[in-house]
Amino acid sequence: MAKKKDKKAKSKDKASKKAKAAKKPVLKVVAKKANGNGLPKVSKKAWGEDGKALDGVKILDFTHVQSGPTCTQLLAWFGADVIKVERPGTGDITRGQLVDVPGADSLYFTMLNHNKRSITLDSKSKEGMKVLERLVKTCDVLVENFAPGALDRMGLTWEHIHALNPRMIVASVKGFGPGPYEDCKVYENVAQCAGGAASTTGFHDGIPLVTGAQIGDSGTGLHLALGIVSALYQRKRTGRGQRVLASMQDGVLNLCRVKLRDQQRLAHGPLKEYTQYGQGIPFGDAVPRAGNDSGGGQPGVILKCKGWETDPNAYIYFITQAPVWEKICDLIGQPDWKTHPDYAKPPARLPRLKEIFERIEQWTMTKSKFDVMNECNALDIPVGPILSMKELAEEPSLRHTGTIVEVDHPKRGKYLSVGNPIKLSDSISEVKRSPLLGEHTDEILTKVLKFTPREIAEIKASGATGEAPKAQAAE
């Protein structure tokens, strides 16, 4: 009897549970959707305290000079374990380039290699290759920017790497993609010239110019980093690695996209927003150098500010954006231009830009660039003070956000660097100093690659790792 009652009670319970569940179907569906796509439950940890975006990703960093190192530095800031493989004795050539503090790694190197570990390896020796192959099997991504063919000549062809570790992503920076120039060695300014930046930079009556921003090297490093992260994401689905190629010519051309836009517009008539149009200078068949003209549809130029006679950076970029034209007229004391048929509408202003900007400059020359910035921004008029590197280095807001950071280095002392310019709210970047040459050789051989003490002794005796300084001596 008791058993029967129990059964009844149980079935009642079940029924009431079912009824209760039926009452909250909406909640159930919402909860399912929120946890969909195979994602784990939403973390309850405080923002920034649940690891880093790329935690667990191991990078075999075979990069040197600037383009490759900028890429792997970004990945390291996002939490990847970046193991930089360097040639014993010299390492990355930039360690010894533009040296300012004798005996210390140059700023060129330290500012491009934060948050990495360094192992020295002679990749051309038998024992060195043994270690490299173990690294290939252990890591998720190999990043390199050697001259075309160098990796193959070492024996690390894509086929060999893929056979050793089919999950490995092999990411390369090269000067050019496949084509007539694919075998060329390329540096920053070569890429700026070959990618369309130089032919469109400078004044129309002057020679082509390269820009200070390292769009060929650091720009391509950024492109490559995006390719790597995308390949890592695809690998989650396919389980296999792939090759990622970012050519410097392609990267620069991508950044010059608006100039290819103008090239095609030229076929339909002169580029009216270019200053040379207002000056009556005819256009040729290729996009000309536009001086300081704005790249968008809003005319803009660089104007002098108070103190320009002695301060090379007392200038401001001024944009005559159409929606704020009337405010500009009032600000510079030319209210009649608001209604005058020669100035009121953008098309009427185009042939008169030189005269208009000269008038605006009479006003900016009475003020400092920061006063112009403040007065214009209060009215939503877009302007840009020409900030020197000194001013940027001293700017408190950039220090506050970690875009400019002070780093301590055991051999050179404190120096300034640019921190991670990309801010993730749940993956906070800390900038750690760059490694000394071979500083982590032992640690990587032992803890990452799990070689036995006997194997390590053999590797070292062969000279494949050269002589590494002790980590402690570095502190």
Ligand code: CAO
């Ligand atoms: N152990 C032994 N040998 C090593 C080594 C190691 N750990 N690391 C590199 N090497 C060897 C390479 O195998 C290569 O040897 P081989 O030519 O005999 O095959 C050699 O060092 C030199 O490599 P490299 O040709 O890449 O170097 P480079 O200084 O002559 O050229 C650069 C530099 C940048 C022009 C070239 O690497 C290049 O064009 N890279 C692609 C484009 C690029 O990234 N440019 C941006 C550079 S930043 O401005």
